[in-house]
Amino acid sequence: MRIDLNCDMGESFGRYTLGDDAAMLDVVTSANIACGLHAGDPLVMQATVALAARKGVAIGAHPGYPDLQGFGRRAMALTPAEIEATVLYQIGALAGFTRAAGAPLVHVKPHGALYNVAARDQAVAEALVRAVAAFDPTLIVVTLPNSALLYAARAAGLRVAREGFADRAYREDGSLVPRSEPGAVIHDLALTTARAVRMVTQGEVEAITGKIVPLHVDTLCIHGDTPDAVAIAAALRTALEDKGVVITPLE
Amino acid sequence: MRIDLNCDMGESFGRYTLGDDAAMLDVVTSANIACGLHAGDPLVMQATVALAARKGVAIGAHPGYPDLQGFGRRAMALTPAEIEATVLYQIGALAGFTRAAGAPLVHVKPHGALYNVAARDQAVAEALVRAVAAFDPTLIVVTLPNSALLYAARAAGLRVAREGFADRAYREDGSLVPRSEPGAVIHDLALTTARAVRMVTQGEVEAITGKIVPLHVDTLCIHGDTPDAVAIAAALRTALEDKGVVITPLE
């Protein structure tokens, strides 16, 4: 039994600090680093890449919509061609820093609204996949199980990692309950931890209806931008290790 | 006798078009492609890289200050650390597109105010050089002869290309007469062409004082953003070829 723990990182910008990346890098095994269009700036990217490399955490690009004000959380009507070029731009920019740091770029996980749109919109998913494949076909695409992006990535011969969310409610079909609906987010740490253990060790989750449904994931999303984020992440990691789960990067 | 002809390219942005890159790529041998911070956007970068690659023109990164509104022509008080990270970001972003196009990235030429500041400010020059060297120590740095950037690049073991301006007046010490001074820009095409030929074939230029001074250059800057730019560039190229000069990329 093994799982990767991934966390969005490098989301500070100029005068603005977000998250405690240094502490979180002691807990997680994969860092999704913002690429400057929805968050992050060149200094932040350089420092975050260097820190992740030093701590042996796998580095991934975390491209988003070009919308700093909206933090990449507002869907934008980009054409597939714009998606492809915008994602390729961001992967390249981050890869400049990994190359300078002598660290490999391992994965790509889209951010925020782009993550959501790519999970359901085939044209966007395929555009994103074209960008990844054109840059480096050995990169791993991190996305939801059963998503448009998962299928597009597999169809293009890319490696994929299925992502789970221990603190989010699921429907019976394995999709996430939207945040706009009641009960979508689970705030109880013990419950979150128990769900993480169940996902990883048994490949299943209790849907919001109460029914137990299968859910196979390769990586768990660890949130980094809440006040207790590091403590929660550490508790989750410990709980998984106590059950014999090996916490290890994607491969 | 040989010379490279370089031109800034990919300076369109979204709805805004600047220059006739397709036509200019038939004339020049090196393209300095904007990287999205002072001009250019992901679609423009992708298209310009693809076009340059198809036409066999050498591709270089053309990083500038992060100031789209000022087109990178307004000096900004960035720290050396900010310069380094900002330039590395831009080289990486452009390199994503060259990698996807299967074309090599050959050189780096800073843009506008960054070009000027790096030519005279040692700390900025060294920061810029750190970015280039960290990304790829085989890249060629294009800059003014006798500039701070030239010496910093050489000190770091990088290859350099000395750039000449056939349509700009020079002082006796080989430096450019600032644009703010009278006579700084030469608008006569015949004179510009004669100066280009003299620079390339004899390694000298007539300074604004009338004195002939030595000036050794590896590449000539071709301006691309004036209405007659392509015709002027073609005339200049023809004049050089008529004198037996081989127009060929940097190496």
Added chain:
Amino acid sequence: MRIDLNCDMGESFGRYTLGDDAAMLDVVTSANIACGLHAGDPLVMQATVALAARKGVAIGAHPGYPDLQGFGRRAMALTPAEIEATVLYQIGALAGFTRAAGAPLVHVKPHGALYNVAARDQAVAEALVRAVAAFDPTLIVVTLPNSALLYAARAAGLRVAREGFADRAYREDGSLVPRSEPGAVIHDLALTTARAVRMVTQGEVEAITGKIVPLHVDTLCIHGDTPDAVAIAAALRTALEDKGVVITPLE
């Protein structure tokens, strides 16, 4: 018989020039001036306002989505609160220049994707109206006949101006044929002119089906960003005046 002719203006940005505003201001009676978020910058806004004021052309704010790269033509998922604040910001910014120029701010016409979304989405329309009403309830809102924005503006007690497009095909219900459909844009100048005259003098338009349908408009949209824009606009104005139509600003 009277009609206003309006044109988007001030869409240049930094090094980038778009349209021939000076010439167009001799033809139209209302200028919709971009406010810096999708196009325009402070210098451009200041100059365009000054020019319009000098020529006696009515000045309106032309707010758009905060997306310079997409020229405000890509819909963005802003909340109503974000729409309201973003529009108010833009009206205020432009009003700073009209105030400095001693010219009144007369109208507000949303730009591009915001124009389209506000025409069909009631929450967006109401948010936009809140911004206008909060700034100045005497401002005129320019929008499509029968649009969500028209009804929201009227419900808030604002004045409205219904806009017609002589070079666009209409459906029988008076709505525009989307640009993505064949025949949506009319490129023949004589036909465009005839349609303009018919709209203004008879209050009707020939729908794409061939049926004549009523269409009452207070202002015609004149496009300013094509090569022949000024000549087309002048021809249209002359044709209208030849039929006895008075070309006059909204009131």
Added chain:
Amino acid sequence: MRIDLNCDMGESFGRYTLGDDAAMLDVVTSANIACGLHAGDPLVMQATVALAARKGVAIGAHPGYPDLQGFGRRAMALTPAEIEATVLYQIGALAGFTRAAGAPLVHVKPHGALYNVAARDQAVAEALVRAVAAFDPTLIVVTLPNSALLYAARAAGLRVAREGFADRAYREDGSLVPRSEPGAVIHDLALTTARAVRMVTQGEVEAITGKIVPLHVDTLCIHGDTPDAVAIAAALRTALEDKGVVITPLE
């Protein structure tokens, strides 16, 4: 004896929060609200203006260089015409929100690098003054005593407020010791408070040399972006009130 306490506000941006504006508005009498180019966004501006208005705190525009990444702290080589238009843009944008809130706009205080450059560069100072005067000649300009901006504002007939910094070291000529020099910032709260009281009640300050020099100020700058900012501000206010100083807005 009376003094105004002013604090920079509304410097949050999108996902990023900076400072505790609500708490600080209970302590200070003037709020300098960022205008979206170096910090702040439309939602933040709207909320901050509304909050300041509700608490009866005087509202001022806080324009800066268009450099969000650098938080307006990096000098930029803008021409005077660019300064004028950029400042006018920002005043107008903020004034849209004060107008909507039914609150007066009282003062203008430039931010960061623009504050420093305008204090010493006459052309920049005069450009800034042109923007203020063009928008509203009754606005108060907040700046350093003896600065270029102070003289330019007075020459244009504008009202001015001289600003003091209780936690900054002064030279004997009344100018600030640059932050880059040792001892420039005073971290001891008791000392800061004593200096504030001395400035306000006696019109003098102990220079870094130990000599007591005259310093007449109308407003004290309260920093809002440090962890203890509100507590420090409250202590300072209490200390001043204990000495009989009336804390009251500029007029």
